[in-house]
Structure formats: C-alpha cells, structure tokens
Amino acid sequence: MPSPLPPRDAHAHVLTGIAPSELLALNAVIFAVTREPSEWRAALARQDPTTVWGIGAHPGVTSALQAFDPDVFAATLAQATLVGEVGLDGRTRTSAAQQRTVFEAVLRRTAADPRPVSVHSAAATKAVLDAMERNPQPGIILHWWRGSRAETARAIEYGCWFSLNGSEAGDPKVLDQLPPERVLTETDFPHTRRQDRRAAKPGAVVTIEAALHECGTSTIGGSQAGVAQPPLASRGNRPASADAARNPATDARDRPLSRQPFALLSLNDVVVCGPRQQVRQLL
Numbered sequence: 454m455p456s457p458l459p460p461r462d463a464h465a466h467v468l469t470g471i472a473p474s475e476l477l478a479l480n481a482v483i484f485a486v487t488r489e490p491s492e493w494r495a496a497l498a499r500q501d502p503t504t505v506w507g508i509g510a511h512p513g514v515t516s517a518l519q520a521f522d523p524d525v526f527a528a529t530l531a532q533a534t535l536v537g538e539v540g541l542d543g544r545t546r547t548s549a550a551q552q553r554t555v556f557e558a559v560l561r562r563t564a565a566d567p568r569p570v571s572v573h574s575a576a577a578t579k580a581v582l583d584a585m586e587r588n589p590q591p592g593i594i595l596h597w598w599r600g601s602r603a604e605t606a607r608a609i610e611y612g613c614w615f616s617l618n619g620s621e622a623g624d625p626k627v628l629d630q631l632p633p634e635r636v637l638t639e640t641d642f643p644h645t646r647r648q649d650r651r652a653a654k655p656g657a658v659v660t661i662e663a664a665l666h667e668c669g670t671s672t673i674g675g676s677q678a679g680v681a682q683p684p685l686a687s688r689g690n691r692p693a694s695a696d697a698a699r700n701p702a703t704d705a706r707d708r709p710l711s712r713q714p715f716a717l718l719s720l721n722d723v724v725v726c727g728p729r730q731q732v733r734q735l736l
C-alpha cells in the first residue's frame with residue numbers, strides 16, 4: 454500500500470537561497486543542515502513548511518570553526534529548531550583542538566537548552582562519544598555513524614538516534630545493531646550520490662529504506678509501539694501530544710521506516726504547526 458506520508462530526510466545539505474517551490478517539490482520532510490555560522494541568519498529567516506533548518510559549524514570547514522562564537526551560538530539557538538551539522542572529523546586538516554573547542558561549546562549549550570543535534574563523527578567516533586558523555590542530553594542524532602559495535606552500544610545506551618543513508622545500505626556496519634525505533638533516514642545530499650545513485654536529491658531515501666525494511670521487517674513489526682514513539686519525545690518528561698504516537702496506525706508495519714508515524718509527527722506538529730515550539734516541547 455502506498456504510504457500517505459512523505460519520506461523523511463534527517464540530514465541534507467541545501468543552499469539557504471533555494472526557491473521555496475523547489476523544496477516543496479521534493480515532497481519530503483527535510484532536516485536541512487548548515488556548515489557555517491554565516492548561513493544561520495538566512496536559514497532561520499526561511500519559512501518552509503516541510504523543511505527544518507539547522508544551525509551548524511562543520512568540523513571540516515576551517516572558516517566555520519574560526520567564525521564560531523559561543524555567545525552568538527547561544528543567542529541564535531533561541532531561534533533555532535535544529536542544530537547541525539556539528540561534530541568532530543579525524544580525516545580533515547582543520548585544527549583538532551579547534552574542532553573540540555567548538556563541539557564542546559555547542560554540546561554545553563544544547564545540554565542546557567536541548568534540541569535535535571545532527572552530529573558528524575567521521576574517523577572520530579570515540580572522541581564524539583566522549584564529548585557527548587561529558588555533556589549528557591536528549592536529541593543527539595548521530596549522522597552517518599560508522600562506530601565500532603562497542604561504540605554503537607555506548608551510543609544506544611546514551612539514547613542517541615541514528616540517521617542512516619545509502620552508504621550504510623551498501624556497506625552495512627551497524628544496521629543490524631540499532632533498535633528500529635532509534636533509526637532515522639537521511640541522504641546527506643549531495644555527499645552520498647557516489648555510493649547511492651538514487652540519492653539524487655534531498656529526501657531520496659529509498660535505498661536505505663529498502664535496506665531497513667529487508668533487515669528489520671520482523672523487528673519493526675514486532676515492536677510497532679516502539680517505532681510509533683516519536684524519537685525526540687522518548688527521553689523527555691512530557692508525553693507525546695500527537696495522536697499518531699498514541700495510536701499507531703494498524704498498517705505501520707507495512708510502511709517504510711522513514712514513513713513511520715514520526716514522519717507524521719514531523720510533518721504535522723514539528724514542521725507545519727511551528728517547528729521551534731513543538732520540538733522544544735518534545736524534548
């Protein structure tokens with residue numbers, strides 16, 4: 454049965470000047486991350502009904518790390534729904550010390566004022582976990598996670614969400630280890646196009662959706678209530694307000710994972726009804 458819900462892309466790169474009609478034409482709920490503080494103002498000024506814009510400072514971008522100011526971040530966070538892309542990267546030439554300073558400053562702030570935080574951890578999975586554990590908080594979404602099994606167990610224990618893309622589908626590392634209710638789908642558009650030709654635009658999560666369905670059908674069906682929990686609500690004190698969370702549709706097991714009721718929650722509550730207030734309420 455075709456799903457009435459749009460796919461969800463929990464991590465994609467979109468230019469902040471994109472025409473609103475182009476985003477709407479994607480027919481997907483997009484978490485659009487930014488790389489540099491210089492993008493934040495334009496991102497937050499947008500009013501896209503199905504796109505949530507994040508504020509980020511990418512660890513691989515020197516100018517982003519240099520421009521990061523913790524006070525400006527704290528002030529901007531008050532206006533923001535989502536934080537990302539932030540994190541650590543062990544493969545780039547940017548200063549490791551500067552990466553750590555920025556990431557710790559971000560985590561300190563979001564620990565005090567939680568948001569969904571899309572975290573980059575390429576070749577730095579242990580260091581990212583260490584930093585997170587120094588700043589415990591709900592809402593961490595590990596993007597394109599490639600940690601070891603022991604590290605993944607640590608991240609699950611911490612309460613992380615995981616956004617997986619077509620690269621994980623082609624070369625699975627953690628797919629079979631993750632609780633289905635903690636998994637989100639993403640494209641990291643445009644960076645996964647080489648590994649996943651079908652990720653040709655934001656929201657094109659069909660490859661990872663298929664892999665999740667294949668490896669976890671029985672698990673997903675068997676833990677339907679868990680899947681139906683909106684991820685960002687599960688660690689908060691407040692109950693989820695969406696009917697979809699309380700009354701999962703009976704055909705939930707037939708839906709691709711990225712279109713499970715959280716997508717409905719994203720679309721109706723988080724995005725359409727006012728992202729900032731709703732997401733904060735969920736945390």
Ligand SMILES: [Zn+2]
Pocket residue numbers: 464466486538641
């Ligand atoms: Zn990215």
